[in-house]
Amino acid sequence: MAPRTHSTTPETKNSTLIRTENLDKIYPLGLNTLKALNHVNLSISKGEFLGLVGPSGSGKTTLLNIIGSLDSPTSGSAEVLGRKIESLSHNDAARLRNKHIGFIFQTYNLLPVYTVFENVEFPLLLLGIDSSLRKIRVMDALEWVGLADRADSKPAQLSGGQSQRVAIARAIVKRPELVLADEPTANLDAENSHHIMKTMQQLNKDLATTFVFATHDEKVIGYVRRKISLVDGRIEKDEKQPRR
Amino acid sequence: MINFLLKGLFRDRSRSLFPFLIVAAGVMLTVFLHAWLSGALSSMIQSTAHYRTGHVCVMTKAYSEKADQVPNDLALLAIDTLVMSLRQRYTDLFWTPRISFGGLLDIPDEKGETKEQSPVSGIGVNLLSADSPEWKMLNIRPALVRGQLPSQHGELLIAEELARKLHVQPGQKATLITSTMYGSMAYFNFTIAGTVRFGVGPMDRSAIIADLADMQQAMDMQQGAGEIVGFFKDDLYHEERANAIARDFNVANLKPSDKFSPIMGTLRTVSGLADYLDYVGSFSGIILTIFVVAMSIVLWNAGLTGSLRRYGEIGLRLAIGEETGHVYRSMMVESLMIGIAGSMAGTAIGVAIAYYLQVHGFDIGSMMKNSTMMISDVIRAQVEPFTFVIGFLPGILATFLGAAISGIGIYKRQTSQLFKELET
Ligand SMILES: Nc1ncnc2c1ncn2[C@@H]1O[C@H](COP(=O)(O)OP(=O)(O)OP(=O)(O)O)[C@@H](O)[C@H]1O
Ligand SMILES: [Mg+2]
Numbered sequence: 001m002a003p004r005t006h007s008t009t010p011e012t013k014n015s016t017l018i019r020t021e022n023l024d025k026i027y028p029l030g031l032n033t034l035k036a037l038n039h040v041n042l043s044i045s046k047g048e049f050l051g052l053v054g055p056s057g058s059g060k061t062t063l064l065n066i067i068g069s070l071d072s073p074t075s076g077s078a079e080v081l082g083r084k085i086e087s088l089s090h091n092d093a094a095r096l097r098n099k100h101i102g103f104i105f106q107t108y109n110l111l112p113v114y115t116v117f118e119n120v121e122f123p124l125l126l127l128g129i130d131s132s133l134r135k136i137r138v139m140d141a142l143e144w145v146g147l148a149d150r151a152d153s154k155p156a157q158l159s160g161g162q163s164q165r166v167a168i169a170r171a172i173v174k175r176p177e178l179v180l181a182d183e184p185t186a187n188l189d190a191e192n193s194h195h196i197m198k199t200m201q202q203l204n205k206d207l208a209t210t211f212v213f214a215t216h217d218e219k220v221i222g223y224v225r226r227k228i229s230l231v232d233g234r235i236e237k238d239e240k241q242p243r244r
Numbered sequence: 245m246i247n248f249l250l251k252g253l254f255r256d257r258s259r260s261l262f263p264f265l266i267v268a269a270g271v272m273l274t275v276f277l278h279a280w281l282s283g284a285l286s287s288m289i290q291s292t293a294h295y296r297t298g299h300v301c302v303m304t305k306a307y308s309e310k311a312d313q314v315p316n317d318l319a320l321l322a323i324d325t326l327v328m329s330l331r332q333r334y335t336d337l338f339w340t341p342r343i344s345f346g347g348l349l350d351i352p353d354e355k356g357e358t359k360e361q362s363p364v365s366g367i368g369v370n371l372l373s374a375d376s377p378e379w380k381m382l383n384i385r386p387a388l389v390r391g392q393l394p395s396q397h398g399e400l401l402i403a404e405e406l407a408r409k410l411h412v413q414p415g416q417k418a419t420l421i422t423s424t425m426y427g428s429m430a431y432f433n434f435t436i437a438g439t440v441r442f443g444v445g446p447m448d449r450s451a452i453i454a455d456l457a458d459m460q461q462a463m464d465m466q467q468g469a470g471e472i473v474g475f476f477k478d479d480l481y482h483e484e485r486a487n488a489i490a491r492d493f494n495v496a497n498l499k500p501s502d503k504f505s506p507i508m509g510t511l512r513t514v515s516g517l518a519d520y521l522d523y524v525g526s527f528s529g530i531i532l533t534i535f536v537v538a539m540s541i542v543l544w545n546a547g548l549t550g551s552l553r554r555y556g557e558i559g560l561r562l563a564i565g566e567e568t569g570h571v572y573r574s575m576m577v578e579s580l581m582i583g584i585a586g587s588m589a590g591t592a593i594g595v596a597i598a599y600y601l602q603v604h605g606f607d608i609g610s611m612m613k614n615s616t617m618m619i620s621d622v623i624r625a626q627v628e629p630f631t632f633v634i635g636f637l638p639g640i641l642a643t644f645l646g647a648a649i650s651g652i653g654i655y656k657r658q659t660s661q662l663f664k665e666l667e668t
Contacts, residue, residue: 061663070563071660091567093659098565105666109560113255118248125245126566170564182663 017178017210018044018067022076025062025233036062038233039076044212046177049204051224052214059233060214061182067212068101068180069093081177098126102171102209104181108163110155110170116142117151120169127174141173142166144206145199161192165199172203182214190219197223249578258553263546263579264586267643270539271590271635272597274532276625278634279598281528283626284619285521289481289511291444291618294381295367295451296344297514298473299337299481300490302330306503307470311514314344316425319468320506327472334489337476338377341469343368343459347422349402349452351410360410366420366452368459368469372396381475382453384440390414391438394455400434401453407439414438420454424464432462443621445609486510515618536638536645543646547579551650556666558654563662572654579647580640587639591632598625 025037036059044050052060065071066078069085070093078085081100088096097103102123110119120141124134142148145165155163164184171179179200185193201223204211213220221227229237253260293299303311307318320326323341330339344367351360370376371384371394379385384393389404391414400418402410412418414436424430434454442448460466474489476482493508512518551558561571602625609621 065660065663068563068663069659070662090659091569094562094565094567096565097563101565103563105560105563105663107667109556109666111252111557111560113252114248118251122248122561123564125248126564182667 015046016043017046017048018042018078018080018212020066020073020076020078023063023066023073023078024075025059025066025071026074036233037066037073040233040235042228042235042238044210046210047204047208048226049201049211049224050213050226050228051221052212052228052230053216053221054230054236056216058230060230062233063230064180064182064212064214067178068103069096098123099174100176100178102174102176102179104164104167104171104179104184106183106186108155108160108167110163110166112155114154115151116147116153116155116158116166119155119166120173123170123174137173137175138169141169144172144203145169159192160188161195164188164192164196168196168199168203172207172209175207176209178210178212180212183217184213185215185217185220193217193219245574246577249574250581253578253581259550259578260582263543263582263643263646264589266539266542266546267583267586267639268590268593270535270642271587271639272594273590274535274638275591275594275631275635276597277531278528279594279625279627279631280601280623281524282628282631283598283602283624285524286626287623288619289517289521290479291620292515292517293475293481293511294383295442295444295447295618297509297511298471299476299511300474300486300508301511301514302326302472302474302493302506302508303470303514304504305498305500305507308507308509308514312516314346314470316343316345316423316463316465316468316470317427318504319343319425319465319470320472321465321468321504323467323469323472326506330472330474330493334474334493336485337474337489338381339472339474340370340377340381341456341472343456343463343465343468343470345422345459345463345470347420349406349410350419350421351412352417352419360412362406362410363450364406364420364452365446365450366454366459368454368456371399371401371453371455372457377475380479383442384453387440387442389439389441391436394437397455397458398434399437399455401438401440402436403448403451404439404441405448406450406452407436412436420452420462422463424462425468426464428464430462430464432458434458443609444618445621446618448621481511483510483512486512532634532638536642539638539642540645540649543579543642544649545646547575547646547650548653551575551653559657559662559665562654562657562659563666568655568657572651575651575654576644576647579643583640583643584636586643587636590639591635594635595627595631598627598631601625602627 020040020042023037023040027034027036054060066073066085067080072086083096117138120138121134142151145168147165200211203209225241227239227241228235304318304320307315327339327341346365349362349364350358353359369378416436418434418436420432422430487510490508490510498507499505605622605624607622
């Protein structure tokens with residue numbers, strides 16, 4: 001299951017990947033407003049395996065959205081891979097996501113008409129990578145998640161855990177610097193949750209990919225190396241955890 | 245990327261097969277309808293030209309004003325010089341004089357008493373010279389059912405249907421009762437040479453065809469004829485050339501103050517087909533438009549349900565960094581592929597059906613029993629180069645419009661909602 005190639009070595013481990021400064025996100029709420037993020041100051045380095053935790057409504061998804069350039073801050077700044085999210089155009093944001101960020105969703109969102117192989121291949125098509133290289137990369141990614149033998153299956157033929165592993169392969173296949181996962185284990189049983197987390201832990205180790213999770217799940221929290229607790233849009237605690 | 249889209253299209257039938265079938269069906273109808281209308285129309289134009297008005301037609305001004313009453317008292321006189329000059333001046337047409345007339349055909353028994361009688365409408369045409377264009381224009385030889393073709397004065401052709409009604413055989417005598425051009429009663433004895441069937445309702449119910457010279461004699465109109473008709477030598481109606489010739493002739497010959505001065509009209513103006521032709525033209529236009537609009541709406545709807553079904557897919561593609569415009573364009577490309585494929589299939593089927601009906605024809609005779617329209621009983625569709633093209637207009641336009649409208653939703657998606665949308 002170990003990746004064949006090590007394109008990046010964890011030597012740059014201390015370089016900053018994400019930095020937010022006084023990040024606010026305010027939603028209109030009827031006549032009032034709702035402060036979903038309140039002065040978030042955060043710095044995430046390359047290679048981290050980090051969890052955003054906190055009660056429902058504390059702003060985890062909102063923060064992940066902004067880091068992932070799907071949304072922009074109301075005030076303050078968020079710098080991801082050297083780009084200021086607040087000043088990106090729609091298409092610049094799309095390009096940033098396309099090239100550098102992988103997403104994993106709670107529901108796997110595989111495309112049902114395509115095979116596992118084609119689902120994983122899709123981000124590479126968008127990047128315009130040619131077919132022979134695509135094939136190598138896709139098979140690598142499927143091997144990392146342990147599903148090389150299911151390349152020709154359709155998503156409907158997979159279990160939830162397998163589907164989520166395909167989704168991980170799809171997020172990782174373009175070897176992004178950053179993978180963002182919102183509640184990746186919410187639909188999985190304990191065993192599959194552990195399997196998924198181990199897979200991602202391995203990828204983090206082997207490819208030095210930075211993972212940021214938003215989660216309630218104690219099982220996920222058990223794996224992360226750094227745990228940032230949000231309460232009402234504020235960072236309340238920022239703790240390092242030992243590797244398990 | 246195209247491959248990827250194609251794979252998705254083929255595997256997801258609701259996204260390809262359904263719109264494909266709609267497009268193919270709409271295109272097929274358009275193509276077929278067009279071929280059918282052109283066939284019916286050109287058949288009508290041809291029958292009208294052959295049996296009534298020619299492609300162009302010279303009459304006296306007064307006759308032209310009441311042409312539907314065949315007012316032979318207002319007929320052209322001294323036609324030989326007129327025909328000659330027409331033949332000299334307009335050489336790409338055949339020119340031939342005709343007398344249209346109405347009357348009673350009386351079939352006598354052995355004692356000379358009336359046995360059967362029926363109103364008839366007849367034409368007197370040049371039947372006795374072998375180079376007369378009438379043989380071809382009236383399609384006489386193939387139309388002959390019984391008896392033989394007229395070969396001398398006093399012989400008559402009679403519609404087969406009429407002959408059966410009157411219980412007459414070729415070789416029997418018949419008396420035409422009509423009026424001279426001066427208004428007095430006229431009797432003329434004919435021998436029935438043969439019976440004919442033209443396959444054109446009004447002709448087959450009541451027509452007789454006599455020789456022009458006989459009719460001139462019968463109606464006391466020596467050197468006279470109601471009309472001089474002209475036919476383009478390729479037997480096709482060329483509207484613009486016909487107009488130009490008529491204009492040219494009228495400038496030279498028409499004296500507005502003289503009601504007996506000759507005037508030339510075209511098939512379109514003389515036959516009263518003008519309105520009808522316009523009507524059919526705009527009718528086809530309206531049908532096409534309705535097809536485009538209706539198909540667009542159906543396809544728009546299909547596109548909408550499609551993009552609802554593909555909500556997750558589109559969201560995902562936007563989330564992993566496909567540009568909005570790119571997603572939209574790929575939807576358009578998909579619809580274009582379906583539009584082209586559907587149009588090709590629809591055109592193929594439409595042309596095939598039209599071609600079948602071009603070869604075999606479709607008998608509308610029983611539906612046209614009482615029609616006075618000069619339209620052939622057997623209508624043939626007409627496949628022309630344009631038939632192959634016309635379906636692509638609604639086919640592609642409709643898919644394109646449908647996709648363009650339903651795809652607008654893609655631009656309305658907010659990336660900030662994607663995480664939440666993709667969670668459910
Ligand atoms: N589009 C929006 N409009 C208005 N309010 C919003 C919007 N999105 C989020 N919020 C509010 O912002 C706050 C933070 O929401 P967020 O989705 O980030 O919470 P979360 O920590 O991810 O919660 P959960 O654990 O339930 O997913 C919530 O109070 C939510 O109601
Ligand atoms: Mg959330």
